[in-house]
Amino acid sequence: MYLNCHTYYSLRYGTFSEVDLLELAQENGISTLALTDINNTSACLNFIQKAKQYQIKPVVGIDFRNGAKQQFVGLAKNNLGFQELNEFLSEHAPKKMKIPAKAPAFNHAFVIYPFEQVLQQEKVIFNGNEFIGISVEDLRKLPFSIYKDFTDKLVIQQQVTVRSKRDFNAHRLLRAIDNNILLSKLQKTEECRELDRMLPINNLEKAFVDFPYIIKNTQYILDSCGIHFNFGKERASQNQNLYLDSREEDYQLLKTLCDDNLHKRYSDPNDKVRTRLATELKTIREMDFVSYFLINYDIISYSKRMDYIHVGRGSGANSIVAYIIGITDVDPIELDLYFERFINPFRASPPDFDIDFSWKDREDITQYIFKRFKNVALLATYNTFKYRAVVRELGKVFGMPKEEIDKLSSKRYSNENLDEISSLVLKYGQLIKGFPNHLSVHSCGVLILDKPIHYYSATDMPPKGFPTVQFDMIIAEDAGIFKFDILGQRGLAKIKDAIEIIKNNRPELPPIDITQVESFKKDPNINNLLKSGKAIGAYYVESPAMRGLMQKLQTQDYLGLVAASSIIRPGVAGSGMKHEFIVRQRHPEKRKEANPMLLKIMPETYGIMVYQEDVLKVANQFAGLTLGEADVLRRGMSGKYRSKAEFISVENKFIANCKAKGYPDTLTLEVWNQIKSFAGYAFAKGHSASYAVESYQSLYLKCYYPLEFMVAVLNNGGGFYSAEHYIHETKMCGGIINPPCINTSDHPNIIKGKDIYLGFGYLKSLEVLVVKRILTERQLYGKFKTLDDFIDRVIISIEQLTILIRINAFRFTKLSKIELLWQAIFKLNVSKAKTTQSKLFKTEHKQFNLPTINTSFVEEAYDQMELLGFPLCDYFDLIDEALNENILVKDLNSNINKSVLLYGVLVNTRFHKASNGKLLRFCTFTDREGNYFDTVHFTKVVDKYPIHGLGVYACFGKVTASFDFCSLDIIWSKKLALKSDPRGN
Structure with missing residues (x-):
């Protein structure tokens, strides 16, 4: 009986989620329910998916409004009706066009006009699919209007927006925020009615007992509506499933591309290569992922025609097919990449290709995709109300002074000193926190679908200028809508610009072929930049943490860099396995201490889990889980599980299998904790390898064309x-x-x-x-x-x-x-x-x-x-103090465990929260000769000796060494005074 229900996706109007709405309906005995958010369809797919769990038949539509004024409600009779409603909204909302008072002639949707509006317009002619909505309150007026005789056109329109007085108060606050006015200035026309609530079905029918035809008409609409999408295990891919005209043509094209390009990647392909290729092609064909590969290949081909540089990464880098046809530049045979991490028979979703382009080229690539393919849109994400922002907004709505708002938003208050208004701000701030505030564009997700985009959602037109759906990645995947990841990054722009700068500055040189990565990997000069920590400006390897790690590891080859780019991630580092990996890398005799079974499973990483694939390998080979169960485990560790119960079930099976295999509990716990520590941070090996390829391209330019490369770095906004x-x-x-x-x-x-x-x-x-x-x-x-x-x-x-x-x-x-x-x-x-x-x-x-x-x-x-923001001379030339006896970076190794004084120009500073909750500070400086040194400021000195901005600091501390990498544990530090401006400014 409810044809007009809102959730908090009626942005800055509704007060609860679509799941809350379903729970409310179940509590009130409702068996069929219509979701009609205001000018929004964000919740529709999830509402349809979840309704089954509550034994409720879902109906979806849109509440079309101009601001808070309702024009009409559209209800989809079926999927085509939903498409019609989405098309109509998408035509009006992005262009800020007013919704007309009269609905268009929908073929597959019902239209309900609110009683008050019909009265004002004195509308008397209605199409067959058009009705008049009557609320419980409207029943007082109906008998005295001309519409009492429109017995075949009257339906129940008891709007549902709030559940309680608290919800209504939150609703009013949201409306005031939306209108940017004081709560006291909010007009009644901007609000819903306090009685816009859901009544038990018996109570609602009792209210209309004198108007049985209204109940009958309402039931007719609900019975006539039905919407269906498949979700979860029942879903099928909604992506464009043909690249050419048939699956067979698609497969033959993919096979031909592999045959034509095989010798470009492998001059003499051996049996291992050919077997892997045949296996992949067979699996890709059987799992119906051929078009996914061909679409990615099409995008990459356009990129190459335009001389754009790209990096194909993600789990897709595990594929030899992707490598051969040029989507990625990572050889899965060389790296022994685990194919099942990429595609396995248990995986319903397509493989994951993250394709990076220069930030300058990405928009053109996106434009090409929209022109080249038919049903294309960007994926949305929801910007939600955060604590600080919502407290500030509510403070303004209540008219609080700025200093009071600042106290509340920064949590600088005590509860006993709060006045009534402040308490209300905090109370409702806690309620509204997490509500969707506005829709935004997903950072990289592009949808290329078989059916029209509006079959699934209305679209917005954000500043980027591309149609964007109104749902996010989570529900998209549930419905079988899988995104293509098209990313922009500055690292590739540096490479492309550096090549152009070299051409202009040194025209006598032959053209640079930046694709010759195999020769870069073997170049001792390039590798020396890695192990000596001199990779500043090079993508992904320049940060202080990476610089220190590679010096500790003495990284001097491609495989070492691939490992380093993964073990620095919080998952491996936080578990203590980063330290253990360095020990086993630097001291081969220590590798014998690894558990023999884990060493056999992961010989390349000395029995230590470093990559996401290692979770699959260990779960499968160590604990006896199937590959499907192992992937549930991996996804669960990444926070991507659809069902926590499913994840817990696999966890229990992992432990039970280990017990059945006779492993000691200590070993099982150790391995399980390693897996848990990944917590979604570990990279797929192919992902790390893709980053490493780009790093080597940057390092080649830094090594042989340092000035031109650094100009390109500067021109692209730097880096770390x-x-x-x-x-x-x-x-x-x-x-x-x-x-x-x-x-x-x-x-x-x-x-x-x-x-x-x-x-x-x-x-x-x-x-x-x-x-x-x-x-x-x-x-x-x-x-x-x-x-x-x-x-x-x-x-x-x-x-x-x-x-x-x-x-x-x-x-x-x-x-x-x-x-x-x-x-x-x-x-x-x-x-x-x-x-x-x-x-x-x-x-x-x-x-x-x-x-x-x-x-x-x-x-x-x-x-x-x-x-400029900085001087072009050396900061040391500006010091106005005499320097005490000190050492330089080159002297650190000879002063290990001694307390020394270094003077340095601050390069970078960052905080880290210790396990006790207190802050540590890590800093990087350059000495008088321009060489780097790192300092650690433990909790005792962080506040006592603060770091205040750029300049020269005296750093006194104890020299410590970890795997021959020296740093300074600060005892005290002091910023040196600079010469004053003689002009007295």
Whole structure:
């Protein structure tokens, strides 16, 4: 009997979830229920899925509204009706079009107009699928209206939005937040009615006892509606299932691609390769994943035609088919990748390809996918109300002062000192926290489906400009809708840009083939960068943690890097197995201490679980679980299980099987804890290998073209470190850093020989329009000859010109900055700043004789710090204190377990929460010679000796060594004073 029910996906209106709605319906004896969220279908698929558990027949539709004003409710008779409603909403909502008062002529959907609206419009003509909705409250008015005789058009429309007074209060608060007004200013027209609740079915029917035809009409609608999707084990893939015209044509195309490209990957393919290929092709065909491979291949082929660089990773990197046809660049034979991690007969979902492109190319790739394939949309994600945000919003709604809101949002309060309003804010903040706030776009998910997108969902049009469904990844997978992961990252952009920069800066060199990864892997010069921790700028291997790990491991080959990129993950590191892996890597005799069975299962990693595949191997070979059960275990550890009960059942079987095999409880517990410690953090081996391929490409460029590579790093927003530090690294590579120059610089950084000219983009206060004028004028009419010439040719205000002079962008004039500033002030009058056109004729500029004013490099440094954010000189040159006796990084090894003093420029600092809940700090510095050292600030010194921003620090501490990698346990630290600006700024 309920045709108009809302959940909290009626954003900033509804007050509970679709599951709560089903529970409420069950409690009230409802057997058929319609979900009709306001201009939203986010909850529909999960509502349909969950309804079966509550023995409720689901009906879905949409409550079409303009703001809070209801125009009509559309109810889907069937799946095609749901598609019609979705199409109508998707036409109006993204364009901010008003929903009309009259519904279109739906072929497969019912329309219910609210009684109040029908009264106002005096509507008397209704189509066969159109009805008038009457609530319990409306029954008082019905007998006195002309509609009392419309006996075949009246239905029950008892709206359900709240369950209780508390829900109603939360609803009003949400409406005030949505309207950005004080609660006291909220209009009644913006609210639901407090009685918009679900009544027990008997009570509802009793209310309409005098109007049996209304009950009958309502029941007719509910009986006429039926919606069906398959979920879980019953689901079938909804993805585009044919690439060509038939499954056989698809398979023959995939087989042909493999045959044509086999010798490009394996010059002399052996039996192992051919057997693996045949096995994969057979499995892919039997599991109906052929089109999935071909679609990914199509996307990659377009990328290659456009000269884009990509990385194919995820579990798909375990596939020899993907390797041969070029989706990935990881050889599964070389790495002994576990095929069953990729596809196994128990896996219902397609294999997982995460395809990375340059962040600059990703949008074009996405555009291609939308043009190339028919039924395409982006996947959604839900932005929910977080504690701090909801407390702030509620504080504003109640009109609280900002300082009071700040106290509550940062949890700086005591309960006994809270007033009534503050208590309400916290009470309802706790209730609303976690509600969906607005829909957003999934970071990488693209859907390519067989049926029209609107068969499953309405679509929004976010700023990215691509249609986006209204459901998330979890329900998508439940319904058999599997995403294609198209990601953007800066690491690939660095590689692509570096190659282009090398071509321009060193045109005499032959073209670079960045795909020759096999030769990179064997290059001792490249591998030396890894084991010596000198991979700054290279993707995934530059962070302090990776730099330290590779020095400890003495990583100097591809397989070592693959392992390192996985054992650094929290799962392996947190279990203590990272330390054990380093021990066994550095000391081969220690490998004998591994459990013989685990060593046999995982010889390459010395009997230690490092990769996700290891969970499968151990669960299968050690504990005797089937591959399907092992995959349940792996997914459960990643937090991806559909059923916690299923996961617990597999856990119990794991332990029972180990007991039956006669393993000691201590061994079973040790192995189980290793598996548990992964907690979703461990990589698939193929995933790590894919990262390692990209790392080697970056390392090749860093090794042989360091300056061009570092310019590319800077131009792509850096990486782990700040721009200032990458500039330091560029200097360490022999680069000469120049501030922006009017006649040489561009918006990004450019390189000429060994000279790097910083881009105008670093000058945060310089207007983009000014930069465009400078570059356009220079391109059209050549370099600027003098300051006068610049003033004549470029429209600029004195404030903007001052920025350029202070950064020394006019140094080609050989005049001092002071003189240039005075000249600019004299020559650029106020009216010039307001001119919108260049002068037709050049004016005669007066020349002024100014006294000579001496300046120092310290003034230059302070100008750079203000305008760029950092000085271009060495911080050590700016110190205003005498240095005490100290050592350098190169002396650390000879001072192990001694307390020493090092001076260093802060590079990076980060906190870590210890097991006791207290904070530790880890810092990275560079010494006077530019070499790195790392410090550990334990809880006793974290607060006593804080680290306050960039600069030079005196670091006194005890030298410790872990596997020959030295660091400093801080006893005390102090930031050194810098010379003051002589101008007194």
